[in-house]
Amino acid sequence: MNTSPVNSTPRRLFPRGPWRRARRVADVLRTETIGGVLLVTAAAVALLLANSPWREAYTALAGFRIGPAALHLDLSLATWAADGLLAVFFFVVGLELKREFLAGDLRNPRTALLPVAAAVGGMAVPALVYVAINLANPGALVGWAIPTATDIAFALAVLAVIGAHLPTALRTFLLILAVVDDLLAITIIAVFYTDQLSVPALLGSLVPLALFTLAVQRGIRSWWVLLPLAALTWVLVHSSGVHATVAGVLLGFAVPVLGRRRVxxxxxxxxxEHRWRPLSAGFAVPVFAFFAAGVTVVGGDGGGIGAALADTVAVGIVAGLVLGKTAGVLGATWLVQRCTRAELSDDLSWWDLLGLAQLAGIGFTVSLLVGELSFGAGTPQDDHVKIGVLGGSLLAALLAAVVLRARNAHYRRIEEIETRDDDHDGVPDVFQEDDGARRDD
Structure with missing residues (x-):
């Protein structure tokens, strides 16, 4: 008869995790928070210019074309920002995704289940909300994916103001959710927003991509080898009709995570990732925001806020971001908790998850990109998309602020526990206790 003790400790949702992960997450979030501040600043400047006497100069700057026409790359600065600079952003996303799947939290199905389910729910429900509102407007259904994205940089900038003491477990969950969200977003862009496909160009892009992969697998880091191969991959993917940002993800996937070659x-x-994340967060995304967020809120080609509020496109985006995201993330988390019979960590409650779900409704960078792909840059519908994305994101941020600020005193107490280091060894005591408990189990 087996008399060995049975571990009756229930499974916990949102565990604190090991110190190494917490430290890495803190480093990533620090960079993204700074980038988020720059992102919000760039968007604010764009809005001011688009509604000022310098509106025509701003429009002319965004439409200024540059690049070799022979390669069909005589693109506007706004297009270079959306197709070129965002490829850098998605390159970092590709690096992060591969690392999470091979060596991070997404490697273990038990720990991956919750953020993956929350990301899927946080994309599916907003899309359904948008479609339901636009059923009587078939021409608007092409924009179903606009309210499905979460902008981690923007969300963290808001979080730095309203909830700087958010517990490590919730910060980690938000980051991983955003990573999975980015993977789903780039899949949607590649599959649903490719109108004309040039198979020869797409197949041709595999050649420099394979050479880039071979080079990085051999540990080559020389920019004069890797950058030309990456640029050629981007050009061929762009020529194929697939959105060029997909090239960034593929190049990120090519870089090895495991193995003996280390730097x-x-x-x-x-x-x-350490080299390119600051460029992505501090330059690429803010420049894109500067060109993408400029919309005339009074008058203009799109009719301003009044016309946008009368358009189901903008209404569907706002409802998707504010209501759909909250219901999707919170509902998926509840389903996982019910199906796995797991319990929330002792220091967290469903109010905390409500605030986090509302924070996930901040969809800016990718939402604006999908809006341009859906309706075309410069169209009246594109202006309504911008107003809807900006309005929905701001409303989601305000609602998250109300919930998270109400819990800020509680978060401060958790932070004191998570940062206390009585033995001054550089590792907070609570993480050492957690590691010891895991080894005992």
């Missing part, structure tokens, strides 16, 4: 003690993937 200063870290993998080549982490090395590239």
């Amino acid at each position: 200063q003690g870290v993998s080549l993937s982490e090395h590239f």
Whole structure:
């Protein structure tokens, strides 16, 4: 008869996790928070210019074309920002996705279930809300994916103001949810927003991509080798009709996460992520926001706020971001909790998850990109998309602020526990206790 003790400790949702992960998440969020501040600043400047006497100069700057016409790359600055600079953003996303799936939280199905389910719910429900509102307007249904994205940089900028003391477990969950969200978003862009496909160009892009993969697998880091191969991959993917940002994700996937080839003690993937994340968060995304967020809120070609509020496109986006995201993320989390019979961590409640779900309704960068792909840049519907995305994101941020600020005193107490280091060894005591408990189990 087996008399061995049975571990009756219930499974916990949102565990604190090991110190190494918490430290890495803190480093990533610090960079993204700074980038989020720059993103919000760039969007605000764009709005001011678009509604000022310098509106025509701003429009002319966004439409200024540059690039070799022979390669069909005589693009406007706004298009270069959307197709070119965002490829850098998605390159970092590709690096992060591969690392999470091979060496991070998404490697283990038990820990991956919750953020993946929340990301799927947070994309499916907003899309359904948008479609339901636009059923009587078939021409608007092409924009169903606009309210499905979460902008982690914008969300973290808001979080830095309203909830700087958010517990490590919730910050980690938000980051992983955003990573999975980005994967789903780039899949949607590649599958549903490719109108004309040039198979020869797409197949041709595999050649420089394969050479880039071979080079990084051999540990080559020389920019004069890798950048030309990456640029050629981007050009061919752009020529194929697939959105060029997909090239960034594919290049990120090519960089090895595991293996013996390391740079200063870290993998080549982490090395590239440390190098390129500041460029992505501090330059690429803010520049895109500067060109994408400029919309005339009074008058203009799209009729301003009045016309947008009368358009089911903008109404569907706002409802999708504010209501759909909250219901999707919170509902999926509840389903996982019910199906796995797991319990929330002792220091968290469903009010915390409500605030986090509302924060996920901040959909800016990718939402604006999908809006342009759906209706075309410069169209009246595109103006309504911008107003809907900006309005929905701001409303979601305000609602999250109400909930999270109400819990801020509680978060401060958790932060004191998570940062206390009585033995001054650089590792907070609570993480050492958690690691010891895991080893005992």
